[in-house]
Every structure is written in C-alpha cells, then in structure tokens.
Amino acid sequence: MNPFIPRKYLDHFWTVAGAVNIRIKIIGIVLGLVFLLGLAVTWQVRQLLSQAMYAQLSEQAVAFTRDLAARAADPILINDVYALHQLLQDTRINHPNVVYAFVVDPDNYVLAHTFNGGFPENLSDANSATDDAYEHTTILNTSEEQIWDTAVPVFEGRAGTARLGLSDAQVLQTIDAVTGQLLLTTVMVSVIGISAAVFLTWILTRPLLDLVDAAQAVGNGNFSYRVTRWADDEIGKLTDAFNSMIEALGKADAERIEREQSRVQYVHGVITAQEDERKRIARELHDSTSQSLTSLIIGLKTLEDNCQHCRKQTRVVELRSIAGQTLDDVHTLSVQLRPSVLDDLGLPEAIRRHIADYRKRYPINIDLAVTGMDGIRLPTEIETALYRIVQEGLTNIIRHAEAHTASIFIECSTDKVLVVIEDDGKGFEITNVQHQDGHLGLYGIQERAELLAGALEIESEPGRGTSLFIEIPLHTESAELQENR
Amino acid sequence: MRYLWCLFLVLVIAGCNSTQAPTSEGVSIDLASLQPLPVRYNEGVVPLRVSVAAVVSPRGTAESYQLLLNYLSETLDRPVELVQRRTYQETNDLVESGEVDVAFVCTSAYITGHDQFGMELLAGPEVSGESVYYSLLIVPSNSSAETLQDLQNKVFAFTDPISYSGRVYPTYLVQQLGHTPDSFFSRTFFTYSHDEAIYAVADGLADGAAVDSLVYDFALERDVTLAERVRVIHRSPPFGIPPVVVSPNVRPQQQALLQEVLLTMHETQQGREALQALGLERFILIEDSAYDSARQITEIVGSLIP
CATH class of the missing domain: 3.30.565.10 (Histidine kinase-like ATPase, C-terminal domain)
Incomplete structure (x- = not known):
C-alpha cells in the first residue's frame, strides 16, 4: 500500500472510479495522461523559456547600453547635444524593446533623453554604474511592465553615464504566446486522444458487450448463442472459453431436459397405472365381491327366514349384519378407489x-x-x-x-x-x-x-x-x- | 505507483529549481509622470575654461590633455574645464566670444582668428628643439602612389575645413597642379580630426590624406601597427606650430599669469609628465611672424568656405 495516500482516499477514489463505465475510465486515463504531460511540459518549457529570455534580455540591455555609451562619448565631449539626442532617438527607434535612453554627466545632470516634455521623477537616481563595474543593471517597476535599466559609464565615467531602459513586455508576450501554443497543442492532442480513446473503448467493450448479450441469452435458455471472436487477445481467449462453456451448458441442459422428460413419463406412467389399477380393483370389488356379498346376504336372509325360532337364528342375523356391513365397506372402498360418479356425472x-x-x-x-x-x-x-x-x-x-x-x-x-x-x-x-x-x-x-x-x-x-x-x-x-x- | 510518485517529485523539484522571471529590486518609477529637469546653477568659483581644437578625436584629446588640465588646475588653484567642439571654427567662435579663456588651436585657425578678431598668441610648443610642424601626405602602405599626382581620381580625406596641414596645404598642392580638389579627387570627405584621418587611410577608407606631422608622430608612437599600414609620400616645408592662444577678452594680468605657468611648466616633474603625455618638450614664446609662410599659402589658396 502506498504510504503517501491514506486508505480512505483510495477507497473513496475507487468508489467513484469504479462506478463509471470502461469508456469513461479509458477516456479518463488518456485525458489525464495528456493533460498531465501537456501541463507539465508547458510549465517546464515556460520556466526554461522565461529563464533564457530574461537572460537574453539582460544581455541585450547591456549590449545596447555599451554600444550607446561608446557612441555617445564624442558627442558628449564636443557638447554636440543634437547629435547626442539623435543618437538616443535612433537607439530607441531601432530597438523596439527600448523604452527610454538618456545620458547623464558625471554630476548626474541629464544631458539628453528620449522623453517628450519632461523627465520622470527619480529615474536618473534609480541606477548608476560603479567605478569598478563596466555596467550595472537594475530592475524597475512601472505600472505596466518591468524595465531592465542598465547604466554604462561613458569614457570611463569622465563623460558621464549612458542609461537605457529595456521593457520585458515583448519577452512576456513571447512566453505567453509559446505557452498558449503549447496549451493549444495539448488541447488538440486531447481531442485526438479522446477520439482514440473512444475508438479504443469501442474495440475493447464490443466483445465485452457481446459477452453480456451472450450471458443474458444463455440465462434465458438460448444455448445456441455463440459470441463472435474479434481478436486473439485475452478477451479472445475469454470468448473461446465462454463459447465452450455455452456448449457444455447446452449439452448439460439437453441431458437435463431428457432426464426430466423421462421422469415425467415415468410419473405419468405410475399415476396412470395407479388409476387403472384402482379402477380395476374398484370394478372387481363392485362386480365380483359385492355380488358375492349380496348373494351371501340373500343366502343368510333365506336361512334366517327358514329357521325362525331356531337356536341358531340369532347367530344368522348377526352374520347377515356383518355381511351387510362388509358390503357397505366394500362399496365405500370401491367409491374411494375410483368413483364411477366421476366418469358418469x-x-x-x-x-x-x-x-x-x-x-x-x-x-x-x-x-x-x-x-x-x-x-x-x-x-x-x-x-x-x-x-x-x-x-x-x-x-x-x-x-x-x-x-x-x-x-x-x-x-x-x-x-x-x-x-x-x-x-x-x-x-x-x-x-x-x-x-x-x-x-x-x-x-x-x-x-x-x-x-x-x-x-x-x-x-x-x-x-x-x-x-x-x-x-x-x-x-x-x-x-x-x-x-x- | 511509487515510481510515478518519484517522477512527479523529480518534476516538482526541477520546477522549483528553475527560476521565474527575475524579481525587481523594489524600485518603482512612473514613466508617465514627467517633470521638468532641474536648472543647473553656476557654482561660485568660475573655472578656467580651456578649449582644444579637434586636432585629434574628442576622446583622444580628453585623454592626452588630462594631465595638462590637472597641472593648470593645481598651479592656478582653480577648477579647469575642458570644452571641446567638433570643428576648428566652433573653437574659434568660443575664443572670440570669450566663452573659453585659453585654446589650443591649429595654425590656420590662429591665422584666421588673429586676422578676424585679434586672437592672441600665448605660447608655442617645442618638439625636438623646434617649434615648427609639417603637413604630411600619407597613403595606405600597399598603395602604389608616389606623388600627389598619383592620387588623381582617388578618394581623399580632409581633416577639418579650416585645418592648415589637413586642408589648406593639400588644396594648395592640388591648385599647383592646375586643379581644384573637387575636380582632382573623385571624392573628398572630412574626418574633423587628424588621428581619424590617419585611421581612414590605414583602413583603406581613403586613398590619401594630409595630416599634422606632430599628430602623425604621436599616433605612430601610440599605435605601432600604423607604421605598417600607412606611409608618407610628401613632407611640406616647415610651418609655424599650432599655438596656445587666449581670447582678447582675457585680462592682461590673467594672460601673463597663464603665460608664466605654461613657459615654466617643464621645470617641474608634474609639468614634464603633462608635456610628455602630449608629445611636447616645453612651451616657448612665439611670434606672429612664425606664421607668415602659412599665412602666405592661405592667401594663395583663398577662401575655402563657400
């Protein structure tokens, strides 16, 4: 058991995951995989890209500023403010990332700048190149973007410092564009994945649904049903086993039906024989035994009449009574065995x-x-x-x-x-x-x-x-x- | 399952290691709120303003004159400010209007300044015991040209429009051949400084140029490869060396003090080092007559400014 996940969450997961059908499961697997991979890759690429692009931006800021500083030296030294201004404007126009460029003299007075109609407060003090460094970059926050402000000394600082502000807007735009593209790719791959999953599910569940149909058919007693074998995989083997099972069940059922029929015939035979036998015994009792008893009773009656006042008369009356009683019993027995009323009435x-x-x-x-x-x-x-x-x-x-x-x-x-x-x-x-x-x-x-x-x-x-x-x-x-x- | 978890953990750790966009250092700037720049007030002490004509590039000038400026500042006990301009004419204008006190100018700039508004000589440098210089006609070392004649229909680099060695003298030579620079050369351009003219020739940008011999020697000393890339095909007669001048507006006492400082410069260690940085031995007094030969040629050439 995984030590990271408490069992209760696994159980809960299984309750939910187990309740949905295979199609949803497979689509879930595909989508989960694609999304996980897509998001992980997107995230990682975004990280690496932003790292690389920000490094590049930083290098660009330094390169542009050093170039500017090198070219600004002469105009500063000969006090050619117009040329200096032109140089700054050209720098800004030629590099779309450049938000501003300006040059300060060694006393931090602004000599020329690219702003129109004034100069932002505190900007000239926001960054400075130290004597021992060729350049110094600091990141400034503005309301819209972050600006890589690089300062490079001009003519070893004797002519002042060149300053350049590079915006990260384009970097962010590029990163966002790449991220968007990757996410779009992920979504497109997901769509393809869903199609593939649907197809895969169809491939997988078709034989299973066939098996379900077969099981229901067999349950309803249709043993001639056979499942089509689609592929030579595990499900194919299951199909084979299932078909063999249906065959065996069919045979067993046929045998059972045969046995049952035999039994029914047997029971029917027994009952019929019993009825016939009862009928025969009843007829026998009625036709033969009753006739004999009736003859016996008539004989005893005659005997009784012939020996009136005879010593044995009481005994004869007794015998006739017993015979009458036996005749009644035989009659009842005969009726119970097979009432002729049933046939007649x-x-x-x-x-x-x-x-x-x-x-x-x-x-x-x-x-x-x-x-x-x-x-x-x-x-x-x-x-x-x-x-x-x-x-x-x-x-x-x-x-x-x-x-x-x-x-x-x-x-x-x-x-x-x-x-x-x-x-x-x-x-x-x-x-x-x-x-x-x-x-x-x-x-x-x-x-x-x-x-x-x-x-x-x-x-x-x-x-x-x-x-x-x-x-x-x-x-x-x-x-x-x-x-x- | 366990392996999946491990994979996931690895991903998470890898993700954590990779840094997000660098965070700012907490400085917020509102680029939309523009304020007028502070006005710069002059400080109490008025600095001595020194201008150096653009014989060499502005950066070269600033580097080589730094020790001299330091020396002047310490000796005079006042701040010294270096003022540079692109052309000789602009420097002359600064001297005329009194915006600079002292100027290191070119020969023809002095002749023009002297004749136009009374620019005054303060001192002249001495190099190898002489206070003269030459105009050198140079070509790339792989060029077949031996004389100026061979540079016909080639590209020629002038230094400054009113430079004596870089423009007046080569124009004079072309005129002697019965041409104007425009008809003689296929194309000409200005480099505005002598060292850049040397590099223009060395890099093959120009097929020839005329430069100040002092700048040429000095440039060859600093960059030995130049000796292999350029060669001299003509050397002019000696002309008066580019002098140190003062504005006519500078008070005589001030003039005298400056002259004294310059002339005694070579007597101190610090002064000698400053002179050495400029390739000079010392400053000496110089007369206006030293520039007569140059003045003569300037007159023959006539006005160069259309």
Whole structure:
C-alpha cells in the first residue's frame, strides 16, 4: 500500500472510479495522461523559456547600453547635444524593446533623453554604474511592465553615464504566446486522444458487450448463442472459453431436459397405472365381491327366514349384519378407489359426494363452490387429477390441519381451471415443509399439477390456516374437444 | 505507483529549481509622470575654461590633455574645464566670444582668428628643439602612389575645413597642379580630426590624406601597427606650430599669469609628465611672424568656405 495516500482516499477514489463505465475510465486515463504531460511540459518549457529570455534580455540591455555609451562619448565631449539626442532617438527607434535612453554627466545632470516634455521623477537616481563595474543593471517597476535599466559609464565615467531602459513586455508576450501554443497543442492532442480513446473503448467493450448479450441469452435458455471472436487477445481467449462453456451448458441442459422428460413419463406412467389399477380393483370389488356379498346376504336372509325360532337364528342375523356391513365397506372402498360418479356425472358431482362422505365421517364443515363448469366436461386426465388433488388436500386437512372449516373453490375459464383449497387450521412454515420427505401429499399434488403443465402455490403461516392454489391450463384443442362433446 | 510518485517529485523539484522571471529590486518609477529637469546653477568659483581644437578625436584629446588640465588646475588653484567642439571654427567662435579663456588651436585657425578678431598668441610648443610642424601626405602602405599626382581620381580625406596641414596645404598642392580638389579627387570627405584621418587611410577608407606631422608622430608612437599600414609620400616645408592662444577678452594680468605657468611648466616633474603625455618638450614664446609662410599659402589658396 502506498504510504503517501491514506486508505480512505483510495477507497473513496475507487468508489467513484469504479462506478463509471470502461469508456469513461479509458477516456479518463488518456485525458489525464495528456493533460498531465501537456501541463507539465508547458510549465517546464515556460520556466526554461522565461529563464533564457530574461537572460537574453539582460544581455541585450547591456549590449545596447555599451554600444550607446561608446557612441555617445564624442558627442558628449564636443557638447554636440543634437547629435547626442539623435543618437538616443535612433537607439530607441531601432530597438523596439527600448523604452527610454538618456545620458547623464558625471554630476548626474541629464544631458539628453528620449522623453517628450519632461523627465520622470527619480529615474536618473534609480541606477548608476560603479567605478569598478563596466555596467550595472537594475530592475524597475512601472505600472505596466518591468524595465531592465542598465547604466554604462561613458569614457570611463569622465563623460558621464549612458542609461537605457529595456521593457520585458515583448519577452512576456513571447512566453505567453509559446505557452498558449503549447496549451493549444495539448488541447488538440486531447481531442485526438479522446477520439482514440473512444475508438479504443469501442474495440475493447464490443466483445465485452457481446459477452453480456451472450450471458443474458444463455440465462434465458438460448444455448445456441455463440459470441463472435474479434481478436486473439485475452478477451479472445475469454470468448473461446465462454463459447465452450455455452456448449457444455447446452449439452448439460439437453441431458437435463431428457432426464426430466423421462421422469415425467415415468410419473405419468405410475399415476396412470395407479388409476387403472384402482379402477380395476374398484370394478372387481363392485362386480365380483359385492355380488358375492349380496348373494351371501340373500343366502343368510333365506336361512334366517327358514329357521325362525331356531337356536341358531340369532347367530344368522348377526352374520347377515356383518355381511351387510362388509358390503357397505366394500362399496365405500370401491367409491374411494375410483368413483364411477366421476366418469358418469363429472367432477363437481364427484367432489360434492366425496365431501358429503367426509362430512359424515369427520367433524368438519366443508364448503364447496364451483363456477364456470355447468354442462362442461373437462378432459378425463384433468378431471381425475383435480379429483385426486382435492381428495389429497382434504386428507391432509383431516390429518394435519386440526381445522374446523375447509372450503374448496373451483373456477373454470376458457383457458385454465383454478382450484383453491383453504382451511382455518394451524398452518405451517412453508420453507420447513415443502421439501421434506414426510409431506408426500403436497408433493403428489404438485406432481399431478405439473404433469398437466399447471402449478401449485401454497400460502400458509403457523396459526393462520393454509391455502393451496392449483392452476391448470386448458389447451385450446382440448377445450374445443370439450365443447364438441 | 511509487515510481510515478518519484517522477512527479523529480518534476516538482526541477520546477522549483528553475527560476521565474527575475524579481525587481523594489524600485518603482512612473514613466508617465514627467517633470521638468532641474536648472543647473553656476557654482561660485568660475573655472578656467580651456578649449582644444579637434586636432585629434574628442576622446583622444580628453585623454592626452588630462594631465595638462590637472597641472593648470593645481598651479592656478582653480577648477579647469575642458570644452571641446567638433570643428576648428566652433573653437574659434568660443575664443572670440570669450566663452573659453585659453585654446589650443591649429595654425590656420590662429591665422584666421588673429586676422578676424585679434586672437592672441600665448605660447608655442617645442618638439625636438623646434617649434615648427609639417603637413604630411600619407597613403595606405600597399598603395602604389608616389606623388600627389598619383592620387588623381582617388578618394581623399580632409581633416577639418579650416585645418592648415589637413586642408589648406593639400588644396594648395592640388591648385599647383592646375586643379581644384573637387575636380582632382573623385571624392573628398572630412574626418574633423587628424588621428581619424590617419585611421581612414590605414583602413583603406581613403586613398590619401594630409595630416599634422606632430599628430602623425604621436599616433605612430601610440599605435605601432600604423607604421605598417600607412606611409608618407610628401613632407611640406616647415610651418609655424599650432599655438596656445587666449581670447582678447582675457585680462592682461590673467594672460601673463597663464603665460608664466605654461613657459615654466617643464621645470617641474608634474609639468614634464603633462608635456610628455602630449608629445611636447616645453612651451616657448612665439611670434606672429612664425606664421607668415602659412599665412602666405592661405592667401594663395583663398577662401575655402563657400
């Protein structure tokens, strides 16, 4: 960890930097680099340039003044003030940097100058050449600029001193111009950099966005999707790996679907076999066992009539009663196994009878409401399944719910049938129950619903009763079939 | 990351080392507020004003006459001021108007001054036991010219418009050949001092020039290379040496005092050093008749000022 930056700032930076997308990041990197470099170079160049230019200005001031001093000697000595004045004017005109030029005599009286109509206060005293120096430069401040004032003795000081003021305005102008040019270059390079970054980002993010699309497609179950491989770099390798993964997932999904189909077929087979078996046993009980019991009862009745006042009569009556009871039991068992009402009178009537049977046997109040089923018969497998679901639901309520009231609501519309089984029992935690092995009842309901492409939804809370919502779609063709029937 | 920081630090340090624009020393001047220059009042003591005609350049004059001026100042116990002008005529004007007290003038300047406003002789310098000088006709050492005749249609440098050795005498020579300077030479120009005329010839700026023999000898002594760059093709007959004169306005007592100082100058060590700096031995009395030969030629040449 960098010791210079506290972790909290790094974290903060990452929060901001991590939130923006890659395009902004790359543009940020490019811009940051260009600006940092541009500004650093501009600053450094400005420093060096100003150093060099000020050194040059200083040298220029000395050179001009020495030249002036050399040429001023004769006019001063022969008192040719006009020539001296002309010389100063020429110096000023020929060098645009020169703000002023003047000459003082050894007593510091101004002999000639380039000012028009007077002489600035204190200027002649502002600088002077010492005896041991060839020149002396001092920097004067004016309201607009800085002036390099150089003094050079004329004729070793015997004829006075030449003074020249050089402005730094041009130097500043040049430095500013160069700085401006560099900044402009930086901005232009930034613009190019942004374009490059946008292009680069496009190159970089295109495969990534493809991968995102692919991931979404795969998430939606489209395993035939393949990502285009754009380049032979890391992302190219990622693309390859991703494509292989999709392929493997596709295979796995196909296998899963196959397994699922097998399972569904198996379950369907089991349920169908169970129904067939129940039907066969019910028919057997009704046709064979009931007939035999009826014959037995008739036989016992005849026997009872034939041996009136017989010692064994009480015993015969007892046997006939047991046989009648067994016939009732066989009948009930037969109805429970496969109510013929379901085949003959339809689902509502079958359920109604089943409920009536339950009311008789258990102390529970059960309501039934059926809508949209007048004169309509559903396909046999759906009717059977719904009947078994209601049967299973009521069995669960009797066994586990400890409920006083249960209600069953069946609503049939053109495209689906909805069954709601409610009770006011003790309820349960759905998460605790749904996947436990002991609750085969609920699992059976779910299996039956799913076999018919339907769904089971459970709403329950401890102490608040339980509601089962079973929804089974009605296929158009089966619905049409139904109406034709 | 760490390397980046190091780079950044290096940049910062480099930036700190490089200096910004030099800061001023705190002197502020308002160039827009112009004040009239102070009037210069004369001091109580009136200085002795000495003028030296521009025989040599103003700087050369100022340098070589410094010891003499110092000597005069100390001997007379009053400040001495050197007044220089570009031309001989301007110097003569200063003497005439009394703006200077003493003047070292050229021969023809004296003749003109004497005849026009009574310029008075104070003393004459003596060099090698003589108080005469010559006009020397010089050419560049690589020139093929042997006589003045050979300088026809060449560039000729005059010293001062009224210099005797530098203008009057060479004009006289040209006239003897039946020409005027304008018709004889292709071009002429004035250097206003003898040493500059010598350098004009030495540098090839002029093909010939006539100069004061005293200045020539003195210049050769100070710059030995000149002997290789110029040579003399003609030497004039002797003429009266350029004298020291006074304005007719100077009081006789003052004149006498100045004359006394000059004539006894060589008797003191300091005086001898001052004389030596000028290439002179001493000052002697000199008569106006010493300038008759020069006066004669000046008259033959006639007025040089158009």
